Amino acid sequence: MTGGPRVLVVWCPDWPATAAGIDAATAGAVVARGRLAACTAAARAAGVRRGQRVRDAQRRCPELVVQDRDEAAEGRLFETVAAAVAALIPRVEVVRPGVCAVPARGPAQFYGGEEALRVHVQDAVVEAGFDCGAGVADGLFAAELAARQDGGAIVPAGGSARFLAPYPLAVLERPELAELLARLGVRTLGDFAALPAASVADRFGADGARAHRLARGIEPRPLAPGAAAADRAARTAFDPPAERAEQVVFAARRLAAELHAALAADGVTCARLGVEVGFADGRVLERLWRHDGNLSATAVAERVRWQLAAWRPEEGDADAVWGGAAWLELVPDQLVPDTGRQDGLWGRGAVTDRVARAADRVQALLGHGGVARPVLVAGRDPGERVVRVPVGDLAPTDRPDGPWPGGVPDPAPAAVPPGPLPAEVTDDAGARVAVSARCAVSAPPARLAVGGGPAVRIVAWNGPWPVAERWWDPPRARRRARFQLATEDGRAYLASVEHGNWQVEAVYD
Amino acid sequence: MAEPARTLAGPLPGAAPRPAVPVLPALRTVVPGGLRPGSLVGVAGHGSGSLGLALVAGVSRHGGPDRAGGWCAVVGLPEFGVVAAAGMGAAPERLLLVDDPGDRWADVVAALTEAVDLVLLRPPERPGAAAARRLAALARRHGCVLALAGPHAAAWPGVRLRLRVAESRWEGLGAGHGVLRARRARVTAEGRGGGAWLWLPGPAGEVAPADGGRPRLEVVA
Structure with missing residues (x-):
């Protein structure tokens, strides 16, 4: 079986970094959920790698410019690249922001050969102001790797398997599979491709079989006839x-x-x-x-x-x-x-039709974020322990895990306002209670007033518990001293002092 | 799809009455038999936060067509303590939160009454007579309980059951030491006698029967 149609892939290196506005010549990186999603060539030269924690990267490269990942900007900016390619070849497919593909056979004849086409497309994208590599091969997977090779390459028809053989398994982007195979002594795509297809499918399932087809240089799935589309x-x-x-x-x-x-x-x-x-x-x-x-x-x-x-x-x-x-x-x-994909318990399937319809109506009234489903996660503050996921979106998968020293003990407070409420805590003499740097209280707290309301007498209290967060990251560091205060009206409060100001973080209502 | 057809048509005259909307076992002494489907329930005063959580937890844990868990929606309470509700037995995956419904709150509640078993609502304004009538009618038709909290709940017409915490005391906290462990609360239904002493919440976040025991300290597991 041949490796599918000839495909030309345009690949823009470090696209998330480019889209975040980081120049390729400066050391910069884009961060998603605490880990590097992409970095520039200059950063890579300093030893920074994708997937590192921010502080590891900053240790290797102290002048690293760090930005949050903005996927919407990536998609938006890549339209410029896609438009530049589309000016030459109309049928552009955006594989993901940073990579787009066009069928190569027809255009190659028009532009006088695959190399001429490749150079033409590459020039057009560079003209539009973006670095890129362009590669031609049988099938998308090989073509993308060809595009990543030093400005781009052409893999002759039928030569994909040989071209792919020396690549490490990491290019399959299936870390669990790669780790397992490495323990079996299989380290390159060539080794993997040499395994019998039926055995791979038996042992690794549909996804493994797909990866095996990629490694052999053929399309991941047999193409179905395009009729009836x-x-x-x-x-x-x-x-x-x-x-x-x-x-x-x-x-x-x-x-x-x-x-x-x-x-x-x-x-x-x-x-x-x-x-x-x-x-x-x-x-x-x-x-x-x-x-x-x-x-x-x-x-x-x-x-x-x-x-x-x-x-x-x-x-x-x-x-x-x-x-x-x-x-x-x-x-x-x-x-x-459809070979099937296991939807987690959190899939759309868990939402009944009636609930989905009602949620759609609410979203029509209030916008997509108007109605959310809560997901409990680990965290230190009561407010951090709930993530609100708009109905229809998938829940975040990589949740932070503990330990959480200084977390609030059970039972959890009944009311957690979205932001802390300003408060005033005074002692018997009416002076504001202060907490020293060594966590000593100036006087026992006696009265609490929340948000400018009337003061209520405090009948029991504990604290202060120091909570120092992100002390390694000065702009986001927080240092607070927490108290639990029970008032005579039967309520209790989780209060804290930060920079000398009292606030109520949650109410045990 | 017999279910939507039934809910669209509403209860037929002479048809079997709908089963009650369940409450947490500990609350059954206060609300025997559970909540009437389609009724309005008010929670007020201090402790109303926990009472709202307990109502949601009861439906979320014991509600739904096969009593394996029902859906709840919380409208206009951005401070709703999901962790505390989960501690009382609520299933967060069957909760819908509409934190900021703005001035469309009545339409939002109207949409939700069709789908969920209980809507906990804090009206952001004094409800107009027409809006209150419309929502009450929708709730009756779909068998959805409308639980009302906040300062404008008292003005809502047609609320037969009002729950409140008559007195309560936190345990475990001293003068500068200890930690909040549990709260003993006397929960009453307005006009229905003395109510019941409950742990609201207990040490693990649960709701459980408690004695009114004044000074005695006891170990609660």
Whole structure:
């Protein structure tokens, strides 16, 4: 079996860092959830690596510029690259922000050979102001690795398996599989590809079999005949035309949910999803997104938002909406059998239809973030222990774990306001109670007034418990002294002093 | 899909009455038999936070069609203590939180009454007579209990059951030492006698029957 169609991949190095506005020549990194998601070449030269903790990276490279990851900006900015490529070859597929692919066979004939095409595309992207590599190979996986090779390379037809053989297993981006294989003495894609396919499928399941197909240089899944894709398109019209992106995004979420349900009913999923937005003046905005059955309806809507956000500013004024969006169409592309994906207990499946409908109605009234489901996580403050996940989004997977010295003991407070409430705690003489740096209290607290309300007598108290957080990170460091105060009206409070000011963090109501 | 059809049509005259919406076992002494489906419940005064949590926990743990757990929504209470509710037995995965419904709160509650078994609501303003009637009618039709908290709950017409904490005392805290361990609270239903002494919450966050025991300290497991 051959390795699928010839594909040209354009790969922009360190895209998250580029999108965050960090110049490639300065040492910089982008952080998501405490770990480096990407870093620039200059940072890499100093020993900084993806996946490191921020403080490890800063130890190796003290002048490191650190920014938070902004995925929306990545998607938006990459539209510029996709547009530059689309000017040469119209059918651009955005694999993910930072990587896009085009079919190579036809354009290569038009531009006079694959090398000419490759150089042409690369020049166009560099012209647009971004570093990139471009590679041509059989299939997406090999082409992306070819693009990452020193400015790009061409792997001859049928040569993908040989090209891939020396690569380490890490390029498969399946760390658990790679670790297991390494213990079996399998260290490169070539070693892995030499294993019998049936045994790999037996031992590692559908995902392992997919990885094995990649390693052998063939498409991860057998391509299904592309017939019957068009009539599955989900389409909605806006009458009058939608003036705000929010309307289109909201409709996209509903359409995507319908589309997913229809596809799931037939046991198929799509490799790519075409999103087409038609405007009142006849213009059509078209983009392909990689799907592979991994996108939730919300993730699809998010891509529609990126697509709209990236295109609207081009006109530069309020009329940039081109008369408003008249219709939206989601076209599944390349239908393949759905090999199944285990939805966690936290999947959409846990939400009953009635609840989902009601949540949709509330989201229509208040916006996507208006209704949330709480997820309990570990943490020190009462407020940190609950994460609110908008209905329809997936819960965060990598949750921080303990220990949490200085955490608040059970029972948990009944009322945790979103932010601390200013308070005043005074002693018998009416003077504000102060806590020294050595955690000594100036006088026993006697009265508490919350938020400028009347003072209530304190009948019992404890404290102070010092809580020093993130002392290694001066801008975010906090140092507080905590108290529990019980008042004569039967309530109790979790209060703290920070910089000499009293605040109530939670109420045991 | 017999279920939505039934809820759309509302209870048929002469049909079997809906089962009561359950409360936590410890609260059954105060609210025998549970809450009437479609009724309005008020919680007020100090301790109303914990009472709201306990109502949500009861439905979340014992409610739903097969008594294996029902859905609850919390509207307009951004400070709702999810950890404390979980300690009382609530399942966070069956909670919907609408922290800031703004001036659309009535529409939000109307949408939610169709789907969940209990809505805990703090109206951000004094409800208009029409809005109150509409929400009460929707709650009756769908068998959803509307629990009202906050300063505007008292003005809500048609509330038959009002729960409050008549007196309470925290245990475990001294003058400069100890830690809040549990609260002994006398919970009453307005106009229904003396109420019951409960741990609200107990040392592990649970709600359990307690004695009114004045000075005696006892070990609670």
